[in-house]
Amino acid sequence: xxxSSRGEPSSFSTPRLLDSSTxxxxxHTHSTYSDGLLSPATLVEEAASRGVRFLALTDHDTVxxxxxxxxxxxxxxxxxxxxxxxxxxxxxxxxxxxxxxxVDIDDPALLEQLASYARARTERMERMVDRLSxxxxxxxxxxxxxxxxxxxxxRPHLGRALVEAGHATDLSDAFSRYIGxxxxxYVPRPRVDPREAIALVRAAGGxxxxxHPFSVGGVESVLDRLxxxxxxxxxxxxxxxxxxDREILRQIAARRGLIATGGSDYHGPDLRVARELGSAPxxxxxxxxxxxxxxxxx
Numbered sequence: 001x002x003x004s005s006r007g008e009p010s011s012f013s014t015p016r017l018l019d020s021s022t023x024x025x026x027x028h029t030h031s032t033y034s035d036g037l038l039s040p041a042t043l044v045e046e047a048a049s050r051g052v053r054f055l056a057l058t059d060h061d062t063v064x065x066x067x068x069x070x071x072x073x074x075x076x077x078x079x080x081x082x083x084x085x086x087x088x089x090x091x092x093x094x095x096x097x098x099x100x101x102x103v104d105i106d107d108p109a110l111l112e113q114l115a116s117y118a119r120a121r122t123e124r125m126e127r128m129v130d131r132l133s134x135x136x137x138x139x140x141x142x143x144x145x146x147x148x149x150x151x152x153x154x155r156p157h158l159g160r161a162l163v164e165a166g167h168a169t170d171l172s173d174a175f176s177r178y179i180g181x182x183x184x185x186y187v188p189r190p191r192v193d194p195r196e197a198i199a200l201v202r203a204a205g206g207x208x209x210x211x212h213p214f215s216v217g218g219v220e221s222v223l224d225r226l227x228x229x230x231x232x233x234x235x236x237x238x239x240x241x242x243x244x245d246r247e248i249l250r251q252i253a254a255r256r257g258l259i260a261t262g263g264s265d266y267h268g269p270d271l272r273v274a275r276e277l278g279s280a281p282x283x284x285x286x287x288x289x290x291x292x293x294x295x296x297x298x
Contacts, residue, residue: 023053025282027081027290028099028211028235028263031057032149033065034085035156037268040065043277044072044080052278054287056101056263058083061117062152063105081287084114085211086201088194090225096194096216099235099261102294103206110204118152120190125153131185137167137178155179156267195229202230202298207290209233209261213249214241220252227256232293237262237282239275259289 030036031043038046040057047055055078057069066082073080082105086098103110129141139161147164148157159174168174178185201208208231216222223231236249237260246262253260262282264275 023284024051024278025054025284025287026052026263026266026278026280027054027056027083027101027261027282027286028058028085028238028280029055029266029277030059030085030268031065031069031151033062033151034059035151035154035267040069041072043266044069044076044078047277048076048078050278052078054079054081054284056081056083056099058085058099058101058263060085060087060152060154061114061121063103063110063114064150066105081290084201084206086117086192086194086197087189088192088197089189090194090216090222094215094217095189096222096226097211098194098197098201098231099209099211100197100201100204100206101209101233101261101290103201103204107204110200113200117192121153124187124189125158127187128155128158128179128185131187132162132167132178135178135184137162137165137185139165139167194226198226198230205294207232207259207293209235209259209290211235212238212240212265214245219249223252223256223258227258230298231258233259233261233290235262236260237280237286239264239266239280259286259293261286261290 029043031038031040057065057080059065063084069080081101082103084100084103088096088098090096125144129139132139144157144161145153147160158179159171162168162174162178163170168177198208210231213219213234234253236246236253250260262280264277264280266275266277
């Protein structure tokens, strides 16, 4: 294993420029600008080594890694699609994650709102660190920020701090004992209505897509509310879904007139086998339909 110039593990084989006969597509990935393990440049380098020709960087609540990813894409023959993943909640229900594709990463309103989300994340993290201290599992807030680096701070960073401090054996243990939903140090995130997030993506010239739809509970009922608000697509070929899951979602997408997209939800090496970079069978048509939708003024 070699190391990149930024110090992340990079596997990783020597990248090559790609031709159409080897192309793969991954429309859901994360970097160190949110909760991924690889920098945007290393992510793109690894994608190229695996035959990925189209890659969307969809970090949580930030587009700050896109310029670096694009520069790397130019070097390695990967088209980087600017994206973002927004965490929202519908009414009293659970979380609804939305992906925005082909957003204008310089849009002032988008950047202002993302900065607001980042501030809310920081405040949430301060409260969770305080709760951990009260229950006898203290970690330093500054250390959590160091682990996050320039990324938006989140529970995975806090979980790694817990492991480092000896309070958990691994990230899964940290979530199951301390910071998962309903656990002693868990603090709910501020609620953002998904319809507001859809409007934000649309206003920034992007295409809003429902991420990993089975995680929302009743897919059809959620779509009943979000499609009229401007939802344009839905992940079908998601990394962890099997063929039966994907076929169910493909039929729903077709009935609703939604763009069927997909991606691995890759966060880094050795995390989840089903989320390996470039592993989801996303068709080229998904990219072209997203591109066409982004060209339409809303």
